[in-house]
Amino acid sequence: MATERELSDFLKSVEKRAFKRSVYHVRNEEAALDIVQDSMMKLAEHYGDKPAAELPMLFQRILSNCTLDWFRRQKTRNALFSNMSDFELPGEDGEFDLLETYESLEDSQRTESAEDATRRAQILREIEVEIQELPARQREAFLMRYWEEMDVAETAAAMGCSEGSVKTHCSRAVQALGKALRAKGIHL
CATH class of the missing domain: 1.10.10.10 (Winged helix-like DNA-binding domain superfamily/Winged helix DNA-binding domain)
Known part of the structure; x- marks a missing residue:
């Protein structure tokens, strides 16, 4: 059974990667943040009593399901309001650093031009x-x-x-x- 501390530490450890993964899927920062927060709430609410070792797989499954739910809602919304388009793709100011960890490691190991x-x-x-x-x-x-x-x-x-x-x-x-x-x- 995961302790409150283990659950909190787990959520902190996956938060950033889960957000970036969601952004790659939905291509909308606000929606991605909502999806990740919803996933974290569902994990804590429904599975917080599970062993800590089970949390990563449970969370990934919940995150996938929440993302699919978002797409379903968008499909319904678009069918109802097909002339509305308030979703935008990330622009120049919305860069996402896929290999952030690799970059920081590389930067610390050598100086480059x-x-x-x-x-x-x-x-x-x-x-x-x-x-x-x-x-x-x-x-x-x-x-x-x-x-x-x-x-x-x-x-x-x-x-x-x-x-x-x-x-x-x-x-x-x-x-x-x-x-x-x-x-x-x-x-x-």
Whole structure:
């Protein structure tokens, strides 16, 4: 059974990544924040008494379901109010740093020229753009496996699909990202 402290620590540890993942899915910061907050509330309210080891998978599943619910509400809303469009994509001021941890580690390990830093920042922006272009299930599997660092079984449970499907989605996502980046002259 998770203690109140364990639940709080867990939520703090996943908050930022969950927000970024949600933004990649819904492409709206305010909606992403609502989705993450709703997911956290549901986890605390309905599953706060579960063992701490079960919290990561439960939270990922709740977050996925809340995101799907948001899309369903949007579909209904758009059907009713098809001429209203108050949702905007993140602009220049809404940058999201996918590899923030990697960047800070790299910065602390070596000093680089301004040209190198600019080039790396451009590559990271291109990666972020291409991740947003992936089909939803590929993007979800990719982010869970390589960003959330979940294993195949955990990802399958969170996505509600088979392990084989997770592997297929991840493989296709990696191939699509590699192809798109090579087309832009980026070779990692």
